[in-house]
Amino acid sequence: xxxxxxxxxxxxxxxxxxxxxxxxxxxxxxxxxxxxxxxxxxxxxxxxxxxxxxxxxxxxxxxxxxxxxxxxxxxxxxxxxxxxxxxxxxxxxxxxxxxxxxxxxxxxxxxxxxxxxxxxxxxxxxxxxxxxxxxxxxxxxxxxxxxxxxxxxxxxxxxxxxxxxxxxxxxxxxxxxxxxxxxxxxxxxxxxxxxxxxxxxxxxxxxxxxxxxxxxxxxxxxxxxxxxxxxxxxxxxxxxxxxxxxxxxxxxxxxxxxxxxxxxxxxxxxxxxxxxxxxxxxxxxxxxxxxxxxxxxxxxxxxxxxxxxxxxxxxxxxxxxxxxxxxxxxxxxxxxxxxxxxxxxxxxxxxxxxxxxxxxxxxxxxxxxxxxxxxx
Amino acid sequence: xxxxxxxxxxxxxxxxxxxxxxxxxxxxxxxxxxxxxxxxxxxxxxxxxxxxxxxxxxxxxxxxxxxxxxxxxxxxxxxxxxxxxxxxxxxxxxxxxxxxxxxxxxxxxxxxxxxxxxxxxxxxxxxxxxxxxxxxxx
Numbered sequence: 001x002x003x004x005x006x007x008x009x010x011x012x013x014x015x016x017x018x019x020x021x022x023x024x025x026x027x028x029x030x031x032x033x034x035x036x037x038x039x040x041x042x043x044x045x046x047x048x049x050x051x052x053x054x055x056x057x058x059x060x061x062x063x064x065x066x067x068x069x070x071x072x073x074x075x076x077x078x079x080x081x082x083x084x085x086x087x088x089x090x091x092x093x094x095x096x097x098x099x100x101x102x103x104x105x106x107x108x109x110x111x112x113x114x115x116x117x118x119x120x121x122x123x124x125x126x127x128x129x130x131x132x133x134x135x136x137x138x139x140x141x142x143x144x145x146x147x148x149x150x151x152x153x154x155x156x157x158x159x160x161x162x163x164x165x166x167x168x169x170x171x172x173x174x175x176x177x178x179x180x181x182x183x184x185x186x187x188x189x190x191x192x193x194x195x196x197x198x199x200x201x202x203x204x205x206x207x208x209x210x211x212x213x214x215x216x217x218x219x220x221x222x223x224x225x226x227x228x229x230x231x232x233x234x235x236x237x238x239x240x241x242x243x244x245x246x247x248x249x250x251x252x253x254x255x256x257x258x259x260x261x262x263x264x265x266x267x268x269x270x271x272x273x274x275x276x277x278x279x280x281x282x283x284x285x286x287x288x289x290x291x292x293x294x295x296x297x298x299x300x301x302x303x304x305x306x307x308x309x310x311x312x313x314x315x316x317x318x319x320x321x322x323x324x325x326x327x328x329x330x331x332x333x334x335x336x337x338x339x340x341x342x343x344x345x346x347x348x349x350x351x352x353x354x355x356x357x358x359x360x361x362x363x364x365x366x367x368x369x370x371x372x373x374x375x376x
Numbered sequence: 377x378x379x380x381x382x383x384x385x386x387x388x389x390x391x392x393x394x395x396x397x398x399x400x401x402x403x404x405x406x407x408x409x410x411x412x413x414x415x416x417x418x419x420x421x422x423x424x425x426x427x428x429x430x431x432x433x434x435x436x437x438x439x440x441x442x443x444x445x446x447x448x449x450x451x452x453x454x455x456x457x458x459x460x461x462x463x464x465x466x467x468x469x470x471x472x473x474x475x476x477x478x479x480x481x482x483x484x485x486x487x488x489x490x491x492x493x494x495x496x497x498x499x500x501x502x503x504x505x506x507x508x509x510x511x512x513x514x
Contacts, residue, residue, distance in 0.1 A: 115499045188503075354505060
C-alpha cells in the first residue's frame, strides 16, 4: 500500500500496488512561483471526499451535501455584491421537461442598455459542491462587460448523469429564448468554468450542438475530460489526484463509469473526431498533474482533426489547484505567475466576444466530402 | 498628410498617414514595410455630406490627424447600406490600419436618430460590438 494513503478516508479500499503511484506532495515538484499551498492535509478535504466516497451511505451524503450547499448559498446571498444578481426558476430541457432549474443572472453596472455579451459560467466543485463564492464570476462579468448566466445544476449526490447536463441545457435554452428580456445577445455567449465547470461546459456543448445551439466559444480551466484511466497518467497522489477524480466521476456516472456506451455529453473525450465536427472554438488551460492530462491532450487532438478553432495551454509544475490558478479560479494569493496565466485566459474570452472564431464552413465541407465519397 | 478618397463607391474616407516600420520576415528572408499603430474609426453618419468641397473638410482632416482617427463617411444613412461600410471595415481593417473593434458611430445634430438606427442595426444584424451613437462636434 502506498504510504501516503494511510489514514486518508477517501482512499479506503483503493489498492495501489508497488510502483504504481508517484507521490508529488513535496513542493519540489511545483513551479517555484506556484508552490504555496502545494499540498494540503487531506483531512481538510474530508467534507468533500465523503460526498463522493463509495463507502458513505447515500442518506449521509444527502444530509451533509444539503447542509453544505445551504451554507454556501447563505454566504452568497448575505454577501454584498458588486453586480446585481437575480434568481430565476426556469423550465427543464426537452430531455427532462418536468425538472425546473435555478439560474442566476449576474448583471454588472457597466452593461449596455441591450444586446449584451453573455458569460455562461459553470461553477466547479468536483460535482460534489457548488460554491459560487469561490469563483470570480462578478469580476469576470465586470471585466468583459457581459451578463453572467450561472446555472445551479444538480450535484452527483443529488442526481447522476445526465442530470447536470440537462440542467445546463435548460439554462442555456431559457437564456437563448429570453434574450430580449435579459438584455443579451444570444449569439454572443461564451461558456467558461473551472474544473467540473470546465468539464460540464465542454460536455454540455456537445448537447447544445445536438440541439442546434452554437456558443461563441468555450474557455475553461482544469476541465476533466475523461473518466477512463490510461496507462501513463492518473498515477500521482496529491491535490485532486487520480483517486479523487476517479471517485468523483464514479459517483456521478454510477454503472456508466468508464463505459464507452456513454458519449461526450458525459465526458468530452468520449467524443469521436466526427462528434467534434462543428464544435465551438475552444481554449483549454490545464496542469501537468491533472489526473487525466493525457486524455485532455487526446481531446485537443480530436478538435484539431475536426478543424475546430482550438488552443491548448498546459502549465508545467502545476496541479489542479496550485498557485498558477490564483486569479483564474481564486485559489491562493495572486502573483506575477498567476497573473500571467490569467491575462492569457481572459484575453481568450475577450477574443471569443470580439471575433467570430466559429468555422461553420467546416460542417458544410464535411457534408460535401461525405456526399462525394458515398453519394447522396 | 491626410488622404481623402472614395471606398468602393460607398462613401469617403479621411485617412491620416499611418506610422510605418521596416520588418524582417525570417522565412524566407525578406524585408518589408508594415503599417503600425492602428487607429480607431469614426463611422460618421451624415447622409453623404462629406464630399470633396465640403466646407469643413479641412477641419475634419486636421481633427483626424491630431487625434489619430480615421473617418469613414458613408454616402447613405440607411442602416442596411451602412452595414456594407461596416463589413468593408471588418474585412479591410489591416489595409486601412484601423482597429476593427474600435468603431464609434457618430452623427451630426440632425442625423443622430439615423446614427442610432445604424448602431441598432449593426448590433442586431452584423455581430457588431459597439456603443450607442454620439454626436460629433469639431
